[in-house]
Amino acid sequence: MNQETKIPELPDYDHQPKPYTGPSYDEVMALRKRYLTPSLLTFYKKPIMIVEGSMQYLYDEKGKRYLDGIGGIVTVSVGHSHPYIAEIVAEQFKTLVHNPSIYLNPIIAEYGEMLAQRLPGDLEVCYFVNSGSEANDLAMLMARIYTGNHDIIALRNGYHGGSQSTMGLTAHSTWKYNIHQGSGVRHTIMPDCFRGPYGYDDPEAGIKYATDVKSVIDHTTPGRVAGFFAEPIQGVGGTVVLPKGYLDKAYQYTRNAGGVCIADEVQTGFGRLGTHYWGFEYQGVMPDIVTMAKSIGNGAPLAAVVTTPQIAAKLTERIHFNTFGGNPVSCAIGKAVLELIDKNRLQENCLNMGNRLFNGYHRLMDKYELIGDIRGSGLMTGVEFVKNRQTKEPASQECVEIFETLKDLGLLVGKGGYNGNTLRIKPPMCINEKDVDFMLEALDIAIGKVSRQ
Structure with a gap:
């Protein structure tokens, strides 16, 4: 990552991941390539290896914590390993x-x-x-x-x-x-x-x-x-x-x-x-x-x-x-x-955190022409990127770069749409205000980095 890129801090969280003692990243990659179907999709230029989860957070083999902004592909509702x-x-x-x-x-x-x-x-x-x-x-x-x-x-x-x-x-x-x-x-x-x-x-x-x-x-x-x-x-x-x-x-x-x-x-x-x-x-x-x-x-x-x-x-x-x-x-x-x-009143939490998230999206849309549309409800949200708001030409490569930068910043999200130019942000339903603020700060940094290029 460019040294000029600011690194936002994940919210404090009282969980200590267990020391990882399994096979190394390279060993797992080699096993996967040899024994698992090559059709399996992986995210990121260099895939990450997740070995532990706790509520809205995930940890890799080195103990790095990530905020799961895609909820295991919109699957984790009440929290990882609740x-x-x-x-x-x-x-x-x-x-x-x-x-x-x-x-x-x-x-x-x-x-x-x-x-x-x-x-x-x-x-x-x-x-x-x-x-x-x-x-x-x-x-x-x-x-x-x-x-x-x-x-x-x-x-x-x-x-x-x-x-x-x-x-x-x-x-x-x-x-x-x-x-x-x-x-x-x-x-x-x-x-x-x-x-x-x-x-x-x-x-x-x-x-x-x-x-x-x-x-x-x-x-x-x-x-x-x-x-x-x-x-x-x-x-x-x-x-x-x-x-x-x-x-x-x-x-x-x-x-x-x-x-x-x-x-x-x-x-x-x-x-x-x-x-x-x-x-x-x-x-x-x-x-x-x-x-x-x-x-x-x-x-x-x-x-x-x-x-x-x-x-x-x-x-x-x-x-x-x-x-x-x-x-x-x-x-x-x-x-x-x-x-x-x-x-835990998670439907209500989805409404409140979703409103906070959408308010932030609107601020980012005012700031960055790259954002063409924001969509969704509650904690099922999408941010579509375009090269030009009038022509609506998909900004697919820019979306990939934002997607990669967010991972480096500690935020995992999804990517979708026919042109692959929409971020799918659908975290576990248990996220809190500090998580939302972290997501918005990370998005601001990632979109800003691509917009300056």
Whole structure:
């Protein structure tokens, strides 16, 4: 790092990482290159090695502390290695590690009740799986079986998983192999008020964008569809917030064509948006199926599909089974996560810390022309960089340089959007004011460094 670059100080934190005694960085790198698939993505020109975590912080093998500004890819909700969850896991491991659904077990039943109580309407039947890709794959199956239709509408720029079927839902060429990917998915235009034809200043933007959903149904399907998939705020796509009225109209067109509506809450759920517990509530709609993962397990392999009794009943026509879905350890963690979100008022914290973060973003936007747009809600935020605010030419390389500098300063964030020019800043929901101030100071330094070049 340039010697002129100021180094901000991380907030004081009372945690001493354990001395690392494992294989060296170079040894781990060599093992990874030899024995792990080369398709595994790593961040940074020189990847960092994380060996310990505590709440909102991570530590490398040398004991350097980082503020996790991407929450393990929007997965850590209540905090890394939360002591309460650690106790729960230890006790459950000593009691029962595995119990398939062919036997009764109180933990999965109690957890199902707890989760259903946090959803409105008839969304009360839970099916537990292990990942967001699995959840979205199952939701596709449910929609097709229930409606008797095949075609599914999804948004361009959306991301719904990496399995072969969910890759078909995903509309991002960087995440799609050149293979047959889940037939019957039709992609509608992305309702992007920053880059699309209808902007933030158009109060009818949502309704106008939604007309393409009807057009896709009318012209690319038999006029009947199985369902409509959407993230209430796009995650991997660069924190694109759907305009008001869009989902309401899109859901209407879908239901008129015999389909059901699926909300992908893998990144937006569990209070992260601050104003609402679920992203679909933020958009003012009621889906028929909700998929969730990531924050649901705070890092544990846990995901779920929640739907209505009528839709769930269709799966009884055949045997449908998931060996590890509803695992006692994962469900015990899921229960603990819900308890901690409520007990520690983490949704409220997301709102307050998000407001503080956005106020800072606006100050930085006034200072740096490089910032083209700031988006999101609560602690699901995005900062998009452009070379020119009029042309909106993506500042992709500049974003990479900012991304790298932030790491050197002790702040880990994500990067997304089709052009890779948007910082995804979505930290654990337990961050505090000093953490936010550190993030903003680091951003100021990193953006300033690139702007001066």
